Amino acid sequence: MSTEERREQLRAALTDAAERTIAREGLAALKARDLAREVGCALGAIYTAFPDLDALILTVNLRTLLLFDRTIAAVRTAPGPGEGAPSRADREAAVEDLVRLAVAYLRFAGEHPARWRALFQHRMTTAPPDWYLREQVRLFRYIEAPLRVLRPDLPEAERSLVARTLFSATHGIVSLGLDEKLMALSEPVLRRQIETVVGALGRGLAP
Template identity: 75%
Template sequence: MRSDERRERLRTALIDAAEAAIADNGLSALKARDLAKEAGCAVGAIYTAFPDLDALILMVNLRTLALFERAITAVPIAPAPEGAATPAERDAAVETLIRLAVAYLHFAAGNRPRWRALFQHRVTTHALPDWYLVEQVRLFRYIEAPLRVLRPDLRDRERALLARSLFSATHGLVSLGLDEKLMVLSEPVLRGQIEIVVGALGRGLAGE
């Protein structure tokens, strides 16, 4: 087997091991020695496949983002109309925003350690790579689509910032509701909060 093939196999084995550790016990469970044991390599070999553990964690987080994308693609998103949106189309866009927010809640509640790792991980050795930032930005397009129906007057940059604001509002509700040290709320209660808040924001954007 060629050296590049061995390296790629080692990378995959390490990502698999890191993903399993994070999914089971969270980011704090990630230890280089345990990863090496699971992957069947020496500890030093980890750093021949990845420059540091930050890079390995980013690959796990990339898989988590892909898992999340599969969850939100189940939400039907109608294309923006060519002309002015009808009241029914605006209502549908508001409902899409609510469904996306609820899908985020279900994903976070069902994948808590992986979900928390997305926000707990802080890269200390370098800036986030462009490919990771591009993937994050791409996921916001799902929120921007219904916003294009509700606010066709906004420029792309304004719409992107608005999408991030709506995500931040939803993430805040979910984070507080699932935080065991602050206020643990049941999913039905959290869903009700999300439907009220996101629905009100959506209807406000629609000018209702």
Template identity: 75%
Template sequence: MRNDERRERLREALLDAAERTIAGSGLSALKARDLAKDVGCALGAIYTAFPDLDALILAVNLRTLALFDRVIATVPLPTAPDGPATPAQKDAAVATLVRLAVAYLHFAAENPARWRALFQHRVTDALPDWYLVEQVRLFRYIEAPLRVLRPDLGEHDRALLARSLFSATHGLVSLGLDEKLMVLSEPVLRGQIEIVVGALGRGLAE
């Protein structure tokens, strides 16, 4: 087997092992020495497949983002009309924002350790372009209903608004699922998200 093939196999084995550890025990449980033992390689061999643990964690987080993408891709997105949106089209766009927010809640509740790892990990350098591209692509789901609700916004302003709506939803989910605070049941948290995101969406529709 050629060196590049061995390196690729090692890379995938490390990714699988790191993903299992993060999903099962959280980001803090990820240790290079344990990874090497799990995949049966020398400690230094890890750094022939990844430049450092940051790169490995980002690669695992990319898998998590891809998993989330498959979840929210099931939410039908509205198409912006050629002319002014009708009240029914605006209502449908607001409902889409709510469904996207609820899908985010379900994903976080069902994959708590993987979800937390997305936000717990901090890199010393700037995030690589390939990671940023995936993040931006996911915001496009939020931007679709915003095109119906706020056709007056340019691309830049719409992207900023999408991030703000995500931040509001993420804040609700984070506080609601925070084990150090009062954890809310998923149905209760869903109800709060539906109220808040629905109100924000209706405000944008006016």
């Protein structure tokens, strides 16, 4: 086995171990020394596979984003309108799509709470790498699709901004609702909040 193959094996083993730790105990429990012990390597060997723990955490977070991608890709959404201006039924279907996507986000956060929190708890001293930012941007396209139906007149940059705004509103509801130290609301209550807020925002966007 070549040196590069051994390095890739170590990368995979460290990523698996870090992923298990984060999913089980949260991001704060991730320690380099514990990872080395679990994987069976020297502490310094970690930094032959990853330049630092930031890179390892981003690799785990990428797996979480891909898992979330599969979750929302499975959400059944209405097909876009055909030729011509969207009808009222098209616009209402687009609003329902936005609500379904937001509810899927709530469900994902509830099913994978530690992994979901790690996406937002990790603070880097430098800007995230381009490959990680591209994955984040790609996920916003699920929101942008129904927005094209609601506001086909919006330039792409403005549509992207609206998508991020809708995500921020949803994320705020989910974050506060799942925070046990603040309000810890039940899933049905959070779902009703999301349906009310996202539905109202979506209908308000339609001309």
